[in-house]
Amino acid sequence: RFVSKGDVVVIKPNLSWARRPELAATTNPQVLKAVIELCQEAGARRPRIADNTIHDARQCFALSGAGMVAKNTGADLIYPRSSLMRKMGLKGDRLDVWPVYKPLIEADVLINLPVAKHHSLSGLTLGMKNWIGGVGGSRWSLHQDINQSIVDLANFFQPSVTLIDAIRIMTKNGPSGGSTSYVSFKNTLILSDDPVAADAKAALLFNREPKKLGFIRLAQQQGLGTYDFSKLDQQKVVL
Numbered sequence: 001r002f003v004s005k006g007d008v009v010v011i012k013p014n015l016s017w018a019r020r021p022e023l024a025a026t027t028n029p030q031v032l033k034a035v036i037e038l039c040q041e042a043g044a045r046r047p048r049i050a051d052n053t054i055h056d057a058r059q060c061f062a063l064s065g066a067g068m069v070a071k072n073t074g075a076d077l078i079y080p081r082s083s084l085m086r087k088m089g090l091k092g093d094r095l096d097v098w099p100v101y102k103p104l105i106e107a108d109v110l111i112n113l114p115v116a117k118h119h120s121l122s123g124l125t126l127g128m129k130n131w132i133g134g135v136g137g138s139r140w141s142l143h144q145d146i147n148q149s150i151v152d153l154a155n156f157f158q159p160s161v162t163l164i165d166a167i168r169i170m171t172k173n174g175p176s177g178g179s180t181s182y183v184s185f186k187n188t189l190i191l192s193d194d195p196v197a198a199d200a201k202a203a204l205l206f207n208r209e210p211k212k213l214g215f216i217r218l219a220q221q222q223g224l225g226t227y228d229f230s231k232l233d234q235q236k237v238v239l
Helices: 029-041 057-064 066-073 128-134 146-157 195-204 214-221
Strands: 009-013 048-050 076-078 085-089 097-101 109-113 115-119 123-125 161-170 183-192
Touching (some): 009 029, 029 066, 029 109, 029 161, 048 066, 097 128, 128 195, 128 214, 146 214, 195 214
Parallel strands (some): 109 161, 115 161
Antiparallel strands (some): 085 097, 115 123, 161 183
């Protein structure tokens, strides 16, 4: 439905931290591998994996498993560097001109592939917040008025589809975690072309009411999607 033959597909996982998969700080490598293979089956050109990491990129890619996924699938794993940043007008309520990670804006199809976890400032980090890894500049300043920053970025990137990895979720000490005691197994994936609905559904896994999370409430107010599930066609697949 989302990928056609010859498309340049860029997948944006959350690989920000040099953490092993069992700590749930980064996107599950099995999920990343499956998405790449589905894109390849649909006829995409060599899929690309792109994230502007917080920890050293080589360590992040090695420990998260993304490096091995790229090797085994033939996907391009892009290493972040300053030459891949381009200042662009985000036209957000808070964010105006900001350095953007070029691979994400050069895609025919952009797939948002975050991991679901706790966040000390925004409450949770899900799909929309994953775009903080799609820009450069000062992350500290992005975390001021974090809810509006999240929504400004989500409004700019607008992926073709969001797939939230909730195989393992981090329930506290996020976003970096560091202990398996913070991890809960949910064995769930949430797929939507509505980024607000995807985040809202994932929030329920943490027993959080979507409208009480500032970035979800604000995103609906600004027309990015809805957390009103009665308006949506929902399907549950049990394997």
